[in-house]
Amino acid sequence: MSDNSSQFIQTFIAESHELLREMEEILLHLENGPHDADTIDALFRVAHTVKGSAGMFNLEPIVNFAHIVEDVLDRMREGEIEMEPDLIAVLLDSCDHMLLLVDVVAEQGGQLDEEAQAHEADLCQRLQVYQVGALAKHGDTKGGDERGTRVTLAEEKDTPLTASGGGEVSSDNWHISLRFARGILKESLDPIYMIRYLSNIGEVVSITTLADALPEVEDMDPEACYLGFEIDLKSDANKNTIADVFEFAHQGSLIHILPPHSKSTEYIELIRSLPEDEARLGELLVSTRALTQHELDDGLKEQMKGAQPDGTTRLLGEILVDQGSIGQEVVQAALDKQAQVKVNKGKESRYLRVQADKLDELIDLVGELVIAGAGANMLAHRSNNTPLQEATSTMSRLVEEIRDSALNLRMVQIGETFNRFQRVVRDVGLELGKNIELVITGAESELDKTLIEKIGDPLMHLVRNAIDHGIEPAATRVAAGKPEKGTLRLNAYHDSGSIAIEIADDGAGLNRDKILKKARQQGLVAHDATPSDEEIYNLIFEPGFSTADAVTNLSGRGVGMDVVRRNITSMRGTVHLDSEPGLGTTVRIRLPLTLAIIDGFRVGVGKSSYVVPLDMVLECVELSEAERQSAHQRSYLNLRGEVLPYVSLREHFESEGSGGRRENVVVVQYAGQKAGLVVDELMGEFQTVIKPLGKIFSNLRGISGSTILGSGEVALILDVPSLVQQAVTREAQQVSWQRPDQPAAVR
């Protein structure tokens, strides 16, 4: 179609993706469970809808391929072929191929490369086995073209009509006359969508629905279409564009499209070719202003002159008689009123499609609003003006709510991402001959859309690894007394301001000794060091840690794991691995919920202020002088009898000055680890808009971003995970140093 449809093509692409994903889901479901007519219908609908809408955009490659799939599904629906594993496999591949087609043909406007074409040919061949019957039945030679539909363009009739004469009609609207084939609804092609689509290419000036063909109650097939439509369309589109809308109407539909200013005789011709009573149609055309009474009369006269004196002409003559006798005003009034009702655009839907960048823009603006609000708030507090302070505090509350709901807009449930792995687990499992079940929990946990997009690849890697190397072959499993079917779990849950995603398998687990040996060989661990199990397992995330030539049940596990970790770290997340020999491995990813705005806790060290994400703050305690002295020696604080590793921000950031009389400790928690941050001043809650730091600062440890305070000053956002890590490591080192002299010192 024309260029102005680019917006619709986007909708088409998005909808096709959704539909094909749905198809994939159904197919996977069918593989493991029984099927019923509904599910097969649903599959058919997907193929059909994709084909139908691709046809509207003249995307031939998609149409052709979808048609073959549709044929096969149609046969299945008719019960001619059975659902069998091979067929499901072919359909799954076809589903992928359609996705590819949509991406390549519709989105990039390109063509398939040779490899993909070969794949398509191969798929077609496999599908053809199931399609044979369908081909014979429809008599189609090649997929895709249902050109049997009678799309009568006035062009085709030009020659005989010019001969018969007749003046042009004055109406500058297109006239479309539709009588759909009975079977169209069963093909899940509802005329209503075609008619609604018309409003995309023009303005539907009037539409009359004719129900004359409705048979007697007992003869009426509730699934057949008996309706006819007379439509006047005001549009600049050309004939083909309009005809394309109905391209997929079922064979046997009568579709007439008369361009603006057609000859009045063409209208008469049309009236005669339609099944309804001619008098009624003539009246209708006049009443919808497609024709004027005068034009109708003229056309009729022309007809009379040129036509043979047979029954039909006389019948047409009767129109004139009827016209005079029917109380036209009544109908006219009703129709006039309706003529103004434009056909509604689009489907009613509970969802609104919004472009992602519009949303990002909104979030950016909200970010600025938060900063500006903080500025106003601060000024109000300085002014000692109580009403002003009240006003600004109300405003802050509202801004906070706007911020939350704006961020919520970007929150997406992780379930969809998880569900995609059903397919991966199935495919990779088949490939390796392993029977694996994927169990998904926590699918409704939400996180930021940008994170969802970025987490896909690392997750894919971890899932593949778990299937490939985690879960043992069936024979080994049975020998180990485990069920033959392996289980892979994907789980997500919220935990103190972050989301945790777990990938757990019930495989053999990691081989601790072999990793340790390898690590020692590679110099990752000192020969005399005795790292904990946990530390050993997490070695596989180290960049240099390759086990390619090492142990079998482990090989590959390390490859690319450093990339996984790097990806996750770049999202301010962490990844962590637990393994139990013989029982399985769990990889736990922790990600912040959002990237843009957080609730922060502001602390001061010397003259600068820092922000700690509030979700991670557990409590604040005062650091007494005595505690401070002793802390210096033993590198941990005593929190009500508990060992609390700590970092002094003053030392960490090498701030000037010696600090105030009093120091405070902010106790933070991350991934179950507690640590204290020693600061000078506690400044309270603060809405923080995270501004990324430039590349130059990317190597800074302990800082994850910056923000702008109400006063315009810049405050750094602390990277709590890395600070906690640092505190814990330091404390551990300290403890192990102290061990020789005073063995029972701390633990």
Next chain:
Amino acid sequence: MTISAKKKKGMVILHIEGDMTINTAATLKKELMKLIAKPCEREIDLSEVSEMDTAGMQLLLLAKREAIRQNMPLRLTGHSRAVLGVIDTYNLAAYFGDPIWITGGAKA
């Protein structure tokens, strides 16, 4: 999809709940035709119709035609959004002749 019928002041009120689409058309036709076989003043409450397509609309048209033949009033009431959408597209408000809410937002 379910239809229930109740009598009120000599009038029968039919209440259709759920989808009126090609998927439910067969059952819907059977039940609806059974319920309107006897001439009587009727109202069909469409407020709980969640989805409607051409097949669903055809059945309403059929019911209306039968009522006209019986010379009995058949009123449609409480049109849900789904129903209004179809009536708007097909421009059938005048045919049914029931007072309906103009779907203002959709027209703009």
